Amino acid sequence: MGGNDNATLASEDGDFAFGNQTFNNFTTLEAGRALYSLNSSVTGCFSNGSVPILLAQNDTCSLGFFCPNSSNAQPPQFCPASQVCQGTRYSKGTCDPQGMFEPIVCPAGHFCPLGGKQKLACEQGTYCPLGSYEPIKCANGAICAKESQRQIVTVPLGVMIAFDFILAIIVGVGFAISAMRKRRKRTYTAVINPEGEKDIDADDVELLEKQSHPAAASAPGGDIDEDLTSNPDFKIFMRYIGKLIKTKEVGLSFEFEDLQFEPTPGKRILHGVSGCIESGSMWAVMGGSGAGKSTFVNVLMGKTKHTGGSIKVNGHHKDMSKYKKLIGYVPQDDIVLPELTVRENILHSARVRLPMTWRDKSIQAFVDSLISCIGLSHVQHSLVGDANKPVISGGQRKRVSIGMELAAAPMAIFLDEPTSGLDATGASSIMRLLRAITKLGVTTITIIHQPREQIFNGFDNLLLLGNGSEIYAGPTDFTSEYFGSLGFKFPTRANPADTIMDIITGNGQEYTEDPAWADKPVDKLIEEWRSYAQKPDFSNDLHLFRHSTFHASREDSLQPPKPSRPVSMMSSPEQEQTLLQTMKKRGASWPAQAYYCGKRSITQQVRNRGSFFFEIGVGALAGGIIGLSAFAAKGQLFRGLYKPPFTVLSSAVDYQSVSQVGLLGGMAIGLAASAPAVKVFGEEKLVFNREASSGHSMSAYYVGKMLSVLPRIALSSLHFSVFMGILATPLMSFNQMFAANMLYFYCVYGLASCVGMAVKREDGPLLAVMASLIIGVLGGVAPPLSKVKAWHLEGLWRMSPGVWFTEAYVSQNLLPLDYLYMLDQASKQMGFTLGQYSLDMGILFVIGSVYRVVAYVLLVTVQRKR
Ligand SMILES: Nc1ncnc2c1ncn2[C@@H]1O[C@H](COP(=O)(O)OP(=O)(O)OP(=O)(O)O)[C@@H](O)[C@H]1O
Structure with a gap:
């Protein structure tokens, strides 16, 4: 100087x-x-x-x-x-x-009152950003020392800690209660009558069976095991089932003729399958791998649309999917929720699918009896787990899957290999239970591989498939005679099911001396059956096996029964009416279903607390990192041109910092939330499909699920906002910042659920992160929205929630400085419109909701395609 x-x-x-x-x-x-x-x-x-x-x-x-x-x-x-x-x-x-x-x-930390002659230090409890003309009162509890240029809000921190504390208590208490429940012994005092009517007298099972279905009294295939009938829970279970299915009045029978399924022209998966399954009969569907068993069952249930032939339900041409509330389907893979206990999985199914008039106590009693019948009482409070982290055994998981369907008291139940993974005793006990409910009039169709002889003999009828065509359809007892007539001799000491499987898979040469079976045996078997089925004493147009006819013939002679002529199984208008009424009653109301699904989802989240807390932690970390990047600016995230006439005094303008905080904040939220969001929504497509195809309300499931993640979203955004707020100290109020962050979390969750629905499960997290980065980049920061406007692409950018989010940040941080800077100039240069915070928030909400609707449509579309 x-x-x-x-x-x-x-x-x-x-x-x-x-x-x-x-x-x-x-x-x-x-x-x-x-x-x-x-x-x-x-x-x-x-x-x-x-x-x-x-x-x-x-x-x-x-x-x-x-x-x-x-x-x-x-x-x-x-x-x-x-x-x-x-x-x-x-x-x-x-x-x-x-x-x-x-x-x-006026320098930061000071204020210069109107007139500009004084420069006063900001008192404790107030703060003064650069260019203040009066001190700004700090929020309650905020840290504001003398000459502060920013406030460090602490109340949200306290609220956050309080929430965390409460959450920890809730989780702890929840676990204590569930542990206590596990220890408490369940006792039955009496059968609770579901609809509050007079309790049913404790009839014995036999009487009930006889009353329930005319065919049941004389059903073949071995009586229900004594172990089962001596179980008091079995009696309770049977009474409930008997009351529920009302098969005294009407059941479900199926007639199908010349069923075809060709997904693409020339690709015949199912061909010329005809038959009739009477209500209250127990069928086994057998065949080699790829023979078309699952396809047949799916076609019969209406899950797959057949491309030829016809199906009648109770003698009427009807869309099978209309009966889904009365049908149970146990898929080949165990589609159960791993985070729930055995009991919770079954109870949820019962609550959603049983009549809405049932009291919860009755549902619980029914479920308890069912759990006892399927031999899971000792593990009922154990988590189901999955292949990565098994808790119960594979066989037990299979029983849970069966229990979930039995809990719905279906009138017809389709099971895809229900005994796979079960030991011999477990398989027999499940089949005995199925046999028992069949006796009540429930139609049972089971795809089965290599059953034990005892199980095999428990089936009334067999449908054998090979190369998608019928090889045999008729009484189980008649198979050896039928195949005998073709030149096959069943070894006396071998399991007939094994012999049959060998024959129908083309490996039956060892059972015959006829060299004709050496070449294309499966095709020949199909041909033989066709000509057999066309014999006049069999059927003119439809081969039908009436239970009653079968039993009559069994009683009359020692000869095994043969297929007989068809008898109409058409239900009367009164029976149809009963069926309709039963269907109408079935299923919890929509709000109840949404509640159960939401509650279940919250339980899942609590059980998955590791990822729940991890997500919240990542949110806090992301907020902290973004806050740290802006920490040095001491809350001064914007500097513009001074208002005239002092414009020439303007020094370095800073239009970047605030929008960058918005951009980085959006990206950080995207990174923190998209992968967990995919996990929450995308990993349950199979469960959703299973439940939707059994009549659960798809929208109730979805709404319940969506609502259940709101606390998660709120907590994550609270942690994100608190750390970001403390470090970045933006001028916008904490509440405004929290609302913007939360709505952006809401959008990211919605977007991630769309991605999760649209792509394969394993690709979901990565693609969701990418999608959220893209919407972040389309935030109007780089390239600036003003440039985007010049390219006439603003409409495209405005479709991204990133723009609205950044705009809200920019707007709320700039507006308090309106008296000082030329904000219209800044707004023009940046491209953002200021002063429309409510609109920004509203649109964020709309975009997040649109994402959810799209995700729902995708989910439903995928489900319908299956
Ligand atoms: N929609 C479809 N489009 C194309 N091919 C299909 C379709 N559905 C089934 N298939 C094919 O049809 C064949 C029969 O399938 P299906 O699942 O019915 O056999 P399966 O008898 O149940 O076999 P497994 O015992 O091995 O489960 C398989 O080769 C399968 O790939």
Whole structure:
């Protein structure tokens, strides 16, 4: 510094005299500058030769500025800066003032009241960002020391900690209660009558069976095991089932003729399958791998649309999917929820599918009896687990899967290999239970591989398939005679099921001496059956096996029964009416289903607490990192051009920081939330499909699921916002920031669920993260929205929630500075519209909701295609 270096007129309080004037509150440095200019002409500018520019005609100091020396005689003025000063000014925003009458923006931590003659320190409990004209009161509990330029809000931190604490207590108490429940022994005092009618007397099972179905009294295939009948739970279970299915009045029978399924022309998966399955009969479907068994069952259930032939239900051509509330389907793979216990899985199915008039106590009693019957009482409170983390055994999981269908008391049940994974005893006990409910009139169709002899003999009828065509359809007892007539001899000491499987898979040469079976045996078997089925004593057009006919013939002679002529199984209008009424009653109401699904989903989240807390932790970390990146700015995330007439005083503008905080915040939320969101929504497609195809309300499931993740979204965004708020200290209020973050979380969850529905499970998390990064990039920061507008692509960008999110951030951080800066200029340059926070929030909500609707449509479309 040159000039009069020895002279110092600065007093202790910072005032100094210059000529005949005294100047207030100048720093020593500024005083030095002033002294430097003593040698210059009295222009008021510190730089030699500078010609000042008047900023006002009189002593007018704009809001947020400090104009200590100006007067009406010497109005505020701007002195062109020296080159060095200009550089410093643009880069750092310092080097004020350039002249003694030049206003400076009121420094951070201070405020300069109206008039600009005073620069006062911000008191404790208030804060003053750069250019303040009055102190801003800090929020309750915020940290605001003297001369603070920002506030550090602490109440949200306290709220967050309180929530975490409460959550920990809830989880802890929940686990304690469930552990207590596990220890408590269940006792039956009496059978609870489901609909509050007079309790049913404790009839014995036999009587009930006889009453329930005319065919049941004489059903073949071995009586129900004594172990089972001596179980008191079995009696309770049978009474409930008997009451539920009302098969005294009507059951479900199926007639199908010349069924075809060709997914693409020429690809015959099912061909010419005809038959009749009477209500209350127990059928086994057998065949080699790829013979078309599952396809047949799916076609019969209406899950797969047949491309030829016809199906009748109770003698009427009807869409099978209409009966889904009365049908149970146990898939080949165990589609159960691993985070739930055995009992919870079965109870959920019962609650959703049993009549809405049932009291919950009755449902629970029914479920308990069922669990006992399927031999799972000892593990009923164990989590089911999955292949990665098994808790119960594979066989037990299979029984859960069966139990979930039996819990719905179906009138017809289709089972795809229900005994796979079960040991011999477990398989027999399940088959005995199925046999028992069949006796009540439930139609049972089971795909089975290699059954034990005892199980095999338990089936009334067999449908044997090979290459998608029928090889045999008729009484189980008649198979050896039928195949005997073709030249096959069943070994006496071998399991007939094994012999049959060998024959129908083309490996039956060892049972025959006829060399004709050496070449294309399966095709020949199909041909033989066709010609057999066309015999006049069999059927003219439909081969039908009436239970009653079968039993009559069994009683009359020791000869095994043979297929007989068809008998119409058409239900009467009254029976159809009964069926309709039963269907109408079945299933919990929509709100109840949504509630059960939501509750179940919350239980899943609590059980998956590792990923739940991890997600929240990642949210906190992401907020912390973004906050840290903005920490050094001390809350000053924007600097614009000063309002006229002080515009020329503007130093380095900063249009980037605030929008970048928005951009980074959006991206961080995308990274933190998309993968967990896919997990929550995308991993249950199979469960959804299973439940939807058994009559659960798809929308109730979805709404329940959506609502159940709202607390998760709120908690994640709370943690994100708290850490971001504490470190970045933006000018926008915490509540506004929290709302914006939460709605963006809401959008990311919605987007991730769309991705989860549309792609394969394993690809879901990665693609969801990518999708959320894309919407973040389309946030209007880089490229700036103003440029996007120039490209006429704003519409595209506006489809991304990122733009609305960033706009909300920009808007709420800029608006408090409206008195100081030319915000319209900044808004034009950035491309964002200011002052429409509510609209931004509304649109974020709409976009998030649209994503959810799209995800739902995708889910339903995929389900319908199956
Ligand atoms: N929609 C479809 N499109 C094309 N091919 C299909 C379709 N459905 C089934 N198939 C094919 O039809 C054949 C029979 O399948 P299906 O699942 O019915 O056999 P399966 O007898 O149940 O076999 P497994 O005992 O091995 O389960 C298989 O080769 C299968 O790939």
